[in-house]
Amino acid sequence: MAGIFIYSDKADITSEIIGFARLNGKLPVVLTLSEKDAQALRNAGADKIIVIKGQSEMIENYARAIAAVLKNEGAELFAVGATPRGRDLAARVAGYLDCAMVSDISSASYKDEQLICTRMLYGGAVQQTEKLSGLSVITVPAGKYEPVQGEASLQTLELQADTRVSVVETAPIVKEGVDLSKAEKVVCVGMALDKAEDLQIARDLANVIGAEVGCTRSIAEERHWLPAESYIGISGAVVKPKLYISMGVSGQIQHVYGIRDAGLIVAIDTNEKAPIFKAADYGIVGDLYQVVPMLTEALKK
Ligand SMILES: Cc1cc2nc3c(=O)[nH]c(=O)nc-3n(C[C@H](O)[C@H](O)[C@H](O)COP(=O)(O)OP(=O)(O)OC[C@H]3O[C@@H](n4cnc5c(N)ncnc54)[C@H](O)[C@@H]3O)c2cc1C
Missing domain, CATH: 3.40.50.1220 (TPP-binding domain)
Structure with a gap:
């Protein structure tokens, strides 16, 4: 299935990227590890939500498997929420696909089936425009696109995880300052x-x-x-x-x-x-x- 495959560990960014896909007339397919997110996103306008099942709870451990899914499904783009975890996943998937990647886009639009992305460089001092063709990967910061509505079908998919890295312990970061x-x-x-x-x-x-x-x-x-x-x-x-x-x-x-x-x-x-x-x-x-x-x-x- 062609279309834009989407992943974010933040459901609100997923909704916004679905909005981007719909805005450009592309089919949005959401990948998630979380049943809860899948339910929460049920009416967020995706065509399909695929819940990944496997031996790891870390999405980046499925990078190789996700790259294979994108290839098999003929995906046009893998758009990932620009969170620390998302950036990690995006870079690995782009590496396995050996394809172009633009991180933290400021804007993205399609022209003649080419994706034109802008992003800031040198700490915001200059803006660069990049043209992507073929299956590519981008990371998308929050707040770029408007969410839409529409019911999605749900599917589960068994994927092989790379379990060489596993979570031993998690602890919240103690913030000293104000928000x-x-x-x-x-x-x-x-x-x-x-x-x-x-x-x-x-x-x-x-x-x-x-x-x-x-x-x-x-x-x-x-x-x-x-x-x-x-x-x-x-x-x-x-x-x-x-x-x-x-x-x-x-x-x-x-x-x-x-x-x-x-x-x-x-x-x-x-x-x-x-x-x-x-x-x-x-x-x-x-x-x-x-x-x-x-x-x-x-x-x-
Ligand atoms: C990739 C990258 C990312 C960065 N990200 C950030 C970022 O997120 N946030 C950030 O803040 N910086 C960031 N920086 C650093 C940034 O470029 C500046 O170096 C920094 O913001 C300067 O801090 P400043 O204004 O406190 O100091 P300075 O640039 O040294 O300015 C001090 C100012 O104080 C004035 N001054 C001196 N004495 C007095 C006085 N008695 N009364 C009134 N005014 C006085 C001076 O005229 C001067 O304008 C980044 C840099 C890079 C390269």
Whole structure:
């Protein structure tokens, strides 16, 4: 069966990729290891949902078997949700198929039966367009396509798992920081801070306006002043607050990627040419050590 074969360990991304397939007039076939997901996706517009049965609970252990299914079924595309597990599976399947793969597409569309994909490179600094023909693999981030509706048939399929790797133990990751993606207001600190104690300047402002404190990658990954969950940008948290205030953040593209959807951006920086001012709605050119305490005092009143 030709069509787009889909896998994601996140059911909402699966629904969105089904939407992509339908939008392009292709038959969406969902692969899943989870009965529960199969039931949840029953009305999400797929043509067929195939529940994989086998000796492993790790989807990546079926990569070789999935590659064979795609070949046998004459699949046009294997579209995988761009989660850590999905990326792992996608790369293995593309390896077994020895076919083209584009990871983390920004957009995808068909033209003359060729798939045209765009994706960002160099941390978002440039956008690349790639043309794919023949059976290919892509990974698709969340939020790219609209889900659709429609009932799917269900099928189970026994597949041979590669059991050389198995799960010995699982444990939740203990998160130290806040979930910035849900914050309504964010105060963000950058490398302009001289010492860790000066984070208090940001915390004081954040307390007054009811904001969470975030930072640039360098503050979390180089100086380790805040936990990794606190940094914003292309490789960190993508935030959508109503208000984002930065202090001493230069506004490099990799950081700005994470604040594009903020309602109102206020930037404080000594350098009037700092790129953050291009992204900002309001800019204050000044020393954060003077400006922020004054702002905090004014807002207290
Ligand atoms: C592949 C890749 C991915 C990356 N991903 C991310 C990411 O997800 N998130 C991220 O943040 N970065 C990311 N980076 C790093 C990014 O390119 C920048 O290096 C980083 O964002 C810069 O952090 P900063 O603005 O804190 O520091 P700087 O660029 O050093 O900026 C400091 C700013 O403070 C100003 N300043 C100095 N003193 C004062 C003062 N007293 N008062 C006010 N302003 C002052 C300066 O004028 C300057 O604008 C990534 C880089 C790469 C290559």
